[in-house]
Amino acid sequence: MVELAKMFVPRGGRPAEVDEAWLTDPATTDDEAFGFLKSLPGIGPYAAGNIMQLLGRYSRLALDSESLRHGKAVLGMKGTDASIMKRLAAHYEPFGEFRFKSYWFEIWDYYETKRGVSHNWDREEVGSSFTASQL
Known part of the structure; x- marks a missing residue:
């Protein structure tokens, strides 16, 4: 580093x-x-x-375990982690130069659906819940 x-x-x-x-x-x-x-x-x-x-x-795209959670929970994808990663890449391919932004907005929408609008979040209460195991 x-x-x-x-x-x-x-x-x-x-x-x-x-x-x-x-x-x-x-x-x-x-x-x-x-x-x-x-x-x-x-x-x-x-x-x-x-x-x-x-x-x-x-x-x-920067895909990780949170991406897998999103693919399964939000997009309804099933299969191995490797197959879901490939399907996620294919899912966002049509967004071209805005792939990451599309992915991020989709995830953020899910977070707000679960926790309410972000400008009302309490950092101590909501912040610790942002892991794949908690959502």
Whole structure:
């Protein structure tokens, strides 16, 4: 983590190893940004997908155990974890460059259905319930 953080900071008169402006430049394709992120130490597809959405790039999904819960409980998917992951990817494919956003809004809608509108949530009461085992 420390080595990764150092890559973003100019050191010893040298420019930063990671060009943050390049990552957010609309001329940089999502494929290029995603591939670059995965080349960084400790960054795999899941982390790269999350970083992409933080950069305002929503074409990649970051699927995990919460995604499996969502696929089963909300979308009615059945089968092995691997088969559900494939079906989730196919489910969001039509949303193209907005896959992650579509996924996130769908999950958020489910949370609000279970716990009420988010602006009324008490952090101590509701916050601890946001795990796949609690929803």
